[in-house]
Amino acid sequence: MAALRSIDTPTVCNALEAIDDRFRTAGFSTKPFVCADPRLPPIVGYARTARISARQKPADEPAALRERRLGYYRSIEDGPQPSIVVIEDTDPEPGFGAFWGEVNSAIHKGLNCLGVITNGSIRDLDDIAPDFQLLAGIVGPSHAWVSIADFGSPVSVHGLKVEPGDLLHADQHGVAVIPHELAEEVPFVADRLTRREAVILEAARAPGFTADKLAAAWGKADDIH
Numbered sequence: 001m002a003a004l005r006s007i008d009t010p011t012v013c014n015a016l017e018a019i020d021d022r023f024r025t026a027g028f029s030t031k032p033f034v035c036a037d038p039r040l041p042p043i044v045g046y047a048r049t050a051r052i053s054a055r056q057k058p059a060d061e062p063a064a065l066r067e068r069r070l071g072y073y074r075s076i077e078d079g080p081q082p083s084i085v086v087i088e089d090t091d092p093e094p095g096f097g098a099f100w101g102e103v104n105s106a107i108h109k110g111l112n113c114l115g116v117i118t119n120g121s122i123r124d125l126d127d128i129a130p131d132f133q134l135l136a137g138i139v140g141p142s143h144a145w146v147s148i149a150d151f152g153s154p155v156s157v158h159g160l161k162v163e164p165g166d167l168l169h170a171d172q173h174g175v176a177v178i179p180h181e182l183a184e185e186v187p188f189v190a191d192r193l194t195r196r197e198a199v200i201l202e203a204a205r206a207p208g209f210t211a212d213k214l215a216a217a218w219g220k221a222d223d224i225h
Helices: 009-019 062-077 102-110 185-205 211-222
Strands: 043-053 083-089 113-118 133-136 147-151 155-157 160-162 167-171 174-178
Touching: 009 167, 009 174, 009 185, 043 062, 043 113, 043 155, 062 147, 083 155, 083 167, 102 113, 113 167, 133 167, 160 174, 185 211
Parallel strands: 043 083, 083 113, 113 133
Antiparallel strands: 043 147, 043 167, 155 160, 167 174
8 A cells, every 4th residue: 555655647547558458448536636735745545436416405304314424434434445536416507516525525534535536526625634646527616415315336537437445546637446456567567668768857857858769769668577
């Protein structure tokens, strides 16, 4: 986990592509997020999932809504840690009402959650719990009628399908799913790719760079294993 946290999400995607080219078209978000704090380091954790809506007043009684929300919070507390929440906003206009702000970021951080990935909205940007990351569809002012429809089922957010328990890697660029069986391999492959890139970058940034020098750098990079 520490090794994965030391690299950014694009590098994780590069490593997965090098391991298996099926990851060139799957396993990563494909639409841009609003990142609450781009300065935060990458987060790596196990997915907890839920679906929300906010446009219409819920038909359920308040007591039932509270019990469902408590069950959701208990799902964050249970299972492998640390967690990252992935919430799919199912409204026709995702983000009409924000589930995320000062209070929910504090609650989730207290339950050992590192952050949220959602196509919905976020608010209270100046009061978000410290070091808690939010990647969202939009920023909005109101929570409207936001409520949890269900939790613990597969969700889809910004082109990425996520199952409960998936190992996620996320930063300001987006999010990737790391198959559990590849988790230990990814940092080693990422290191090799980074060392190869360093040879090319050194050549490109040196005075008198030419296409011939690029070709030579490519050759040196290919020799790094």
